[in-house]
């Protein structure tokens with residue numbers, strides 16, 4: 001019996017020497033959609049990927065406000081959640097169609113889209129309160145809408161397989177980091193400072209069993225929340241407000257005492273834990289509710305730097321390592337200067353120092369994961385599940 005047209009096309013795409021793919025990332029900062037157009041050759045450790053084009057479409061305030069109603073909330077309007085699942089899928093599709101027009105690329109030239117979706121809740125078992133339930137995470141923005149509207153095969157919902165195979169559904173960065181970032185004789189740390197900060201340790205002997213990838217703690221999420229509340233700004237551009245304040249040591253100590261920081265590795269978290277409620281509680285226990293708001297911003301920014309520095313010193317020492325930073329936090333001069341100052345033996349640059357655009361890294365990761373879903377083999381890395389992730393949505 002002949003294969004139907006969807007499977008026929010799938011096989012044709014899988015047999016190609018080179019694929020044109022779109023990777024999509026909409027992260028926990030809710031700032032916008034990263035669309036990375038990539039050319040990919042091969043698979044696994046032989047993957048060669050070139051970023052052809054990148055655009056970040058900032059979300060309009062009205063859209064952010066809608067998503068915020070369900071984002072990281074223990075209680076939310078189920079109708080709104082249901083509507084947003086379809087709405088985000090179609091909205092992302094429209095943004096892709098527009099980006100392709102701008103780039104003068106016909107949708108028929110693109111082999112596949114790999115979509116992360118929008119995380120609305122992340123609930124590793126260590127973090128939620130429901131006995132008898134395991135790890136769980138929820139990304140919405142259904143990919144059937146993307147596939148049908150763009151006419152392009154779409155691979156999505158990567159995190160569920162990771163959980164089904166024993167992981168926490170995140171971080172997935174290591175799968176891309178080992179493929180693109182590992183170098184013989186050069187121990188590296190690839191740090192992404194998005195809403196949450198996560199890192200991948202790539203040992204210089206390139207033993208995949210020694211690779212570690214874990215969330216470290218809040219990246220920009222507390223800084224953004226405080227900026228919004230106290231300064232009516234979405235984020236602290238360049239870390240300017242933090243530079244104008246002085247970190248409060250008592251508050252810093254209270255914030256640093258969250259149990260997440262001493263839990264076993266690898267571990268994951270999100271704004272479900274690291275939010276303004278957590279900051280206010282720490283202010284209460286440390287009797288710092290009345291500190292200057294610039295000092296509060298400085299404290300939250302130092303916290304982001306300090307948990308990264310403490311983690312690196314405790315787990316990898318302080319010498320002969322190259323640290324490459326990506327994500328929006330790489331544009332926060334206060335954080336970058338803090339890392340350089342507090343890790344004197346380590347070379348700290350953003351990931352452009354290793355040939356990867358720091359704003360594109362996560363969207364590229366999903367393009368890579370989509371490529372692996374099509375033509376890869378499960379990879380044993382650290383104690384992470386060796387699985388191929390992602391679900392297929394056909395256009396017709």
Ligand SMILES: Nc1ncnc2c1ncn2[C@@H]1O[C@H](COP(=O)(O)OP(=O)(O)OP(=O)(O)O)[C@@H](O)[C@H]1O
Nearest residue numbers: 027028029194195196220235237238327328331332
């Ligand atoms: N010029 C800048 N100065 C300071 N901070 C910045 C700047 N540009 C971006 N950021 C910070 O980076 C954040 C966005 O980072 P990014 O897009 O990497 O996060 P994300 O992908 O949404 O999060 P995650 O990776 O945790 O899912 C912004 O919300 C802001 O806090």
Ligand SMILES: CC(=O)N[C@H]1[C@@H]2OC[C@@H](O2)[C@@H](O)[C@@H]1O[C@H](C)C(=O)O
Nearest residue numbers: 119122170171172173194196198362
């Ligand atoms: C559940 C979820 O969306 N987690 C994100 C978030 O943003 C950063 C950090 O927390 C990381 O664990 C993950 O994203 C990246 C892309 C990852 O999986 O590697």
